[in-house]
Amino acid sequence: MTPPDTARAVAIVDTPTVNDRSRPGRLSITRTALRGDTTGEALSLPAHVDTAWQRPERAGTVGASVTSALKPCTASPSTADAAGVASKSKGVGAPLHPGDSDSGSDVSDAIDTYKPSPRRVTEEDWEPIAAFVREAVRDAQPRTRYTARNLLATFSVYADWCYRVCGEELDRAAILQPALIAEWADLAIEDVERTTAGNYRSRLLRIMEVLNPGAARPRMVALPSSKGIDPYTGEELYKIWSWAYGLVKPRNSRDAIVLVAACVGAGLTGTEVAHLRARDVQVDDDGVMLLTSGARPRIVPVLASVEQIFIDAVAGLEPYDFVFRPGRDDAYKNTVSMFVHKYVHGGVEVKTQRLRATWVIGRLREGVPIQAVMKAMGIEDFSAITRFLRNVPDLDVAEFRARLRAESEHVR
Structure with missing residues (x-):
């Protein structure tokens, strides 16, 4: 999909609500809050690094116009549009032709022999969850209006995400929870329409x-809680940045730095990083913003401590060049995962979902309004963000009282 026009993307984020009209400074305050004043040390950036890929003659300034760093472009590539059409037709999982009939033996055989598409769940990741997925679908399918093929295709991808990304146990009561399902639908499914x-x-x-019928209605006993995704610690982030800056080839180091900065500095998903083009990096007097396209088009202010990374990264690129791994003709779902798989070694863990979670939790800890964080994440369902809140500390009594007592407008 071709990146959205700036005007359209701005409208998505900056359209005032009814309440905003009486508070004209609110939009700029929200952008400032999302941008933050976080220092490099707070993101655990190495103090001294070899940035050979950042050429001084290409470096810009935050106050410079992004058009000065980019060459004019008159045409938009069509490959992304074609990929968008293809993604709609493929959906989640591989086709499973048996299992659509009413024959019990056909359905059972289809479940027993099912394997998801390697594009969605690799063979290595499928092995530990296969039996769990098959038995769950076998028990559920007769009481639903869906075919075994559709349930297997969806539940296999969801179970893989719960087990591998979120660290949940393969337990029906644990993963079949409304909040977890909402989070997956809002955050983890990429390259599909809403x-x-x-x-x-x-x-x-x-x-x-x-x-798990009890999860769909109130119960007198507590349900197993979902662990959510813990943010990276300062020490872990330092190792990740050190890995990115320490790669031998300058091109690989440059791309690793861009990847980490986009995820932990702007909360982008891996697929959004892969689709980010030079024209999507917007620079003005107030900092740097990234325009994302796809299922959740929006504008995200970049944390101040990583702004220069994007200014340097787009210098010399054509407007439609990809920022991450430039030189590609197209972006695919596994572009980032293949890069991580190939270049991450030595006990360093680089997970884009966890880097994104670190950004989300960091913004919430800084007191950024939840509505602003949700808008920057590109989500609308509040339940998708609730699992991050357990990593946000409660206010102490004094701050709690002061915030609730304060008035921007007197009530009498």
Whole structure:
């Protein structure tokens, strides 16, 4: 998909609400809060690094116009549009032709022999969850209106995300929870339209109603809580930055730095990083913003401590050049994961979902309004952000009282 026009993207983020009209400075305050004044040390950037890929003659300034760093472009590539059409037709998982009939033996055989598409769940990741997915679908399918093929395709990807990314146990009561399903539908499904993501969510919710009915209505006893994704610690971030800056080849180091900065400095997903083009890096007097396209188009202010990384990264690029791994003709779902798999070694863990979670939790800890964080994340369902809140400390009594007592407008 071709990146959205700036005017359209601005409208998505900057359209005032009814309440905003009486407070004209609110939008700039929100952008400032998302940008933050975090120092390099707070993000655990190495104090002295070899930035051979950042050429001084290319470096810009925060106050410079982004057009001065980019060459004019008159045409938009069509490959991204073609990829968008293809992604709609493929959906989640591989086609499973058996299992659509009403024959019990056909359905059972289809479940027993099912394997997801390697594009969605690799063979290595499928092995530990295969039996769990098959038995869950076997138990749920007769009581749903969905075919075994559709349930397997969706539930296999969801179970892989819960187990591998979130660290959840393969337990029906643990992973079949409304908040976890909402988070997956809002955050983890990429390259599909929102309506398609809604269909996937509906399938999972129906499985939940069958296999974990207590999660769909209030209960007198507590349900198993979901662990969520813990943010990286300062020490872990330091190791990640050191890995990025320490790669031998300057090109690989440059791309690793851009990847980490986009995820932990702006909360982008791996797929959004892969699709980011030079024209999507907007520079003005107030800092740097990234324009994302795809299922969740939006503008995200970059943390102040990593702004220069993007200014240097787009210097000399054509407007439609990719910022991450420039020189590519197209972006694919596994562009980032293949890069991480190839170049991350030595006990360093680099997970884009966890880097994004670190950004989300960091903004919440800094007191950025939840509505602003959700808008910057590109989500609308509040339940998708609740699992991050357990990593946000409560206010002490004095601050709690002061904030609730304060008035911007007197009530009498």
